[in-house]
Amino acid sequence: MSNNITPQFYTVSRSERNSVNRHQSFFILFTGLSGSGKSTIANNLERQLQQRGLKTFTLDGDNLRLGLNKDLLFSPEDRKENLRRMAETGKLMVNAGLITLAAFISPLDSDRKMIQTIIGTEDYIEIYLSTTLNVCEQRDVKGLYAKARQGLIPDFTGVSAPYESPTNPNLDIDNELTSLENPTSEILFYLTNRLLPIE
Amino acid sequence: MSNNITPQFYTVSRSERNSVNRHQSFFILFTGLSGSGKSTIANNLERQLQQRGLKTFTLDGDNLRLGLNKDLLFSPEDRKENLRRMAETGKLMVNAGLITLAAFISPLDSDRKMIQTIIGTEDYIEIYLSTTLNVCEQRDVKGLYAKARQGLIPDFTGVSAPYESPTNPNLDIDNELTSLENPTSEILFYLTNRLLPIE
Numbered sequence: 001m002s003n004n005i006t007p008q009f010y011t012v013s014r015s016e017r018n019s020v021n022r023h024q025s026f027f028i029l030f031t032g033l034s035g036s037g038k039s040t041i042a043n044n045l046e047r048q049l050q051q052r053g054l055k056t057f058t059l060d061g062d063n064l065r066l067g068l069n070k071d072l073l074f075s076p077e078d079r080k081e082n083l084r085r086m087a088e089t090g091k092l093m094v095n096a097g098l099i100t101l102a103a104f105i106s107p108l109d110s111d112r113k114m115i116q117t118i119i120g121t122e123d124y125i126e127i128y129l130s131t132t133l134n135v136c137e138q139r140d141v142k143g144l145y146a147k148a149r150q151g152l153i154p155d156f157t158g159v160s161a162p163y164e165s166p167t168n169p170n171l172d173i174d175n176e177l178t179s180l181e182n183p184t185s186e187i188l189f190y191l192t193n194r195l196l197p198i199e
Numbered sequence: 200m201s202n203n204i205t206p207q208f209y210t211v212s213r214s215e216r217n218s219v220n221r222h223q224s225f226f227i228l229f230t231g232l233s234g235s236g237k238s239t240i241a242n243n244l245e246r247q248l249q250q251r252g253l254k255t256f257t258l259d260g261d262n263l264r265l266g267l268n269k270d271l272l273f274s275p276e277d278r279k280e281n282l283r284r285m286a287e288t289g290k291l292m293v294n295a296g297l298i299t300l301a302a303f304i305s306p307l308d309s310d311r312k313m314i315q316t317i318i319g320t321e322d323y324i325e326i327y328l329s330t331t332l333n334v335c336e337q338r339d340v341k342g343l344y345a346k347a348r349q350g351l352i353p354d355f356t357g358v359s360a361p362y363e364s365p366t367n368p369n370l371d372i373d374n375e376l377t378s379l380e381n382p383t384s385e386i387l388f389y390l391t392n393r394l395l396p397i398e
Contacts, residue, residue: 050219088267092292
């Protein structure tokens with residue numbers, strides 16, 4: 001059926017949107033175990049970026065599963081498809097001129113490689129929340145680890161499904177001991193050059 | 200598995216984004232036959248909105264099929280899923296503060312009702328490109344009608360698959376006789392109240 005589809009010309013280009021917004025657009029993946037602080041840190045970073053007048057959006061695993069991906073379950077195939085659609089949506093957001101934050105467990109090295117390929121290497125930043133399983137499980141903010149240990153949630157990352165630690169993330173943040181402000185400042189410092197205003 | 204998912208609190212709200220951008224965000228569906236002018240008019244409108252300093256994005260059927268929806272074919276089920284994902288992505292874009300234009304054939308009344316339900320009635324505007332089949336087929340910009348008549352493209356809307364005309368669109372535009380500027384002006388006039396700046 002591919003002869004039925006031709007790429008359409010976008011009248012308004014990404015570089016034009018970046019120019020109007022006066023900043024670059026790019027994609028940040030926050031990867032780590034459930035309870036490692038992905039959503040909290042992403043939200044905190046987004047607040048800081050907004051206060052600087054930048055255009056942003058956050059894609060969240062739970063929210064996507066209630067909408068775009070609500071037909072998917074938690075089999076390995078469905079988890080991969082969940083991330084593929086997230087990355088394709090993220091790419092559209094980056095093309096729309098938004099600094100796009102994505103808080104997804106994304107447990108496998110092959111998942112993260114796929115996301116990077118879809119987004120494009122130049123636009124992809126990987127931040128690893130390396131909070132240990134032990135700490136995540138002690139926090140258990142949503143009570144999911146307790147359920148997983150009871151066998152009520154199958155294929156739960158860290159308990160009954162693997163998490164492959166990133167080997168070469170752009171940043172590695174263990175938020176076990178730090179307050180919320182510190183990881184955000186660390187990320188903002190890392191992003192300094194990408195956040196320089198476009199004149 | 201629904202007990203595994205809890206909606207996440209968005210730190211930056213849609214109304215805050217609208218306030219910073221100083222305009223509302225909403226969704227416009229351009230529906231009509233292949234060749235009716237959907238993408239052309241959507242692109243022209245987007246250009247005009249950009250020139251007014253508004254934040255916009257255009258979702259296009261062909262582009263989505265090369266990315267987010269590349270796993271889908273053209274069976275009735277896949278065409279519906281294609282539109283469901285488009286609408287869910289559109290909803291995210293509207294939440295991100297963007298005036299979101301969508302150029303999709305969306306041939307069935309039930310498709311358009313689904314899109315409206317996902318987007319939310321208040322944010323949904325339907326523009327029907329009522330250019331006749333005869334005119335679309337004479338234009339045949341992409342050569343698709345010729346292929347469809349030869350049986351090379353199954354389930355082709357207007358030839359071998361139905362197009363149900365919208366019964367109550369917000370606007371009905373037959374661009375058979377008009378130049379490009381006229382439909383865009385007509386749409387901009389219709390949008391007057393929605394485009395009033397937020398102070």
